[in-house]
Amino acid sequence: MTITPVILCGGSGTRMWPLSRSGYPKQFLSLYGDSTLLQQTAGRLAGVADAAAPMVITNEQQRFLVxxxxxxxGLQGRLVLEPTARNTGPAIAAAALIALADDPDAVLLVLPADHVIESGDLFRTSVERALPHAAAGKLVTFGIEPTEPHTGYGYIRRAAALDGAESAFEVGAFVEKPDEARARTFLAAGGYYWNSGMFLFRADAYLRELAAHAQDVVGPVTQSVELAKEDLDFLRLDRDAFAACRSDSIDYMVMEHTRDAVVVAAAGLGWSDVGTWTALAAISPRDEQGNTCQGDVIVHDATNxxxxxxxxxxxxxxVDNLVVVETADAVLVANKERAQDVKKIVDQLNATGRVESELHRKVFRPWGSYEGVDSGERFQVKRIVVNPGASLSLQMHYHRAEHWIVVQGTARVVNGEHTILLSENQSTYIPLGTKHRLENPGKVPLEMIEVQSxxxxxxxDIVRFEDNYGRTHDR
Incomplete structure (x- = not known):
């Protein structure tokens, strides 16, 4: 019996704007510590007994970031691509089917990619204690011991204890996100846990309960896995079959309908879903005045x-009780009590067609990155970095010409019928309608300035002829 970690790596990127964007959600950010939340999630699996390489469920747009x-x-997991978002219920079902193909006794450890857990040791201990219940066919959900009357989480009320250590319990009820008064009664009464969205269960047990409570989902998910195609290092679920799935969470689709088969494992992990800037502030180091300063910050006569x-x-x-977040192209200033409403700003940006809700000025691609420097009505300037050994696609543009100036490294350039090498301070011009390609044949990053007109x-505005990454647009 192996444990297959399943990391759910989607997200809309709205709750932590402007640092998080729809094209670069919070799991890819270093919000708490030096590594990203995704890297922390994958890294804490080290030491989990009998754990296989992680399976990451993500999407087309973010596959290369993952x-x-x-x-x-230094990790290489199996990357499964959802062709369209269908929430956690169908995604976990697909993971269960894939894991069963490798091991008929597979146990899934389901983890969101964007949570903070301060104690990796306690996390691994919690998994170890919950494993016998999962092996026996129960669906284990990890409940977090609450530290405050939080209104942003669902709650789980425990029932009878299942072991002498009182680390696992039958489930009395799943409770929707409460108002503050009700949350305070939960905290005072005891026996309530925050619903963490982390799970441990046999793959076949989850599919058994899915068939009992969401039969309409089983067929489309099964077909999407059977028709899945390998693409480079990715497994692409079939688009039409997966799109036919009903979109719903694992809680609504399965867990709340099968309480007799569910166990809640109590876990005090130093856990946070980092759902708002206020939540991040609460777990971040603070000075004597209650301020958290990250980056080049000067604070005077400010508190909290x-x-x-x-x-x-x-x-x-x-100032007092503010959140201030600065990026290269946007600044957020909000009262901490209103930080959960930042999605309303994102909605306004989307309604007016502003790109600041989608991408940062610096955009990552499988070959490296590009960053906007300046732009006007008929021109834009970008800083392009190409990783050693990487290349952009062989492509052509209908509406723009490009000037390339090498700042650092060596560029191999296909320019029409000619292939040339450019070193620092050398340049070339790509006329409109000309097939071209940029490659870094060297051992150091290639940095160049591109002027488009x-x-x-x-x-x-890209026509691709060849691409190492199977893409059809977006560089």
Missing amino acids: AEQLREI TFVRSESRMVAVLG GSYLGED
Whole structure:
């Protein structure tokens, strides 16, 4: 029997804006510590007995981000691509079917990619204690011992204890997110846990309960796995079959309908879902005035304020109870009590077609990154970094020409019928309509400045002829 960790790595990127964006959600950010939340999630699996390499459920747009972040910490997991978002219920079902193909006794350890757990040792101990219940066919959900009357989490009320250590219990009830008064009664009464969204169960046990309570989902998910295709290092679920699934969470689809088969494992892990800037401030180091300062920050006569600077100096003066987050293209200033409403700002951005809700000025690609430097009506300037040994696609543009200037490293350039090598301070011009390709043949990152000029400068003005990464647009 092996434990297959299943890391759920989706997300809309709205709750931690402006640092988190729809194209770069919070699991890819170093919000708490030096590594990203995804890397921390994968890293804490080290030491879990009988654990296989993680299976990561993600999407088309973020697949290369996942692969690169795992590579950075020396892990190589199995990456499964959802063709469309269908919430956690169908995603976990697909993971269960894939795991069963390798091991008929597979146990799934389901983990969101974007949570903080301060104690890796307690996490591993909690998994070890819960394993016998999962092996016996129970669906184990990890409940977090509450430290405050939090209104942003669902709760689980425990029933009878299942072991002498009182670390596992039958489930009395699943409770929706309460208002503050009700949350306070839960805390005072005891026996209630925050619903963490982490689970441990046999793959076949989950599918058994899914068939009993969501039969309409079983067929489409099974077909999406049977018709899945390998693509480079990714497994692509079949688009049409998976899209036919009903979209719902594992809690609503299965857990709340099968209480007799569910066990809640009590866990005091130093856990947070980092759902808002206020939640991050609560677990971050603070000075004597209650301020958290990250980056180039100057604070004077301020209290209980969280300030994070990404690209320039930020000064705050004479304020209290604020969240201030600065990025290269956007700044958020919010009262801590309203930080949970940042999604309303994102909704406004989307309604007016602003790109700041989707991407940062710096955009990561499988070959490296590009960053906007300046732009006008018929031009834009970008800083491009190509990783050693990587190359962009062989492509052509209908609406723009490009000038390339090498700042660092060596570039191999296909420019029409010619292939040339460029070193530092050398440049080339790519006329409109010309097939071209940029490659870094060297051992150090290639850095260059690209000046685009033309009537349309969108990233979708790309015709691809060859691509090492199986893409059709977006560089």
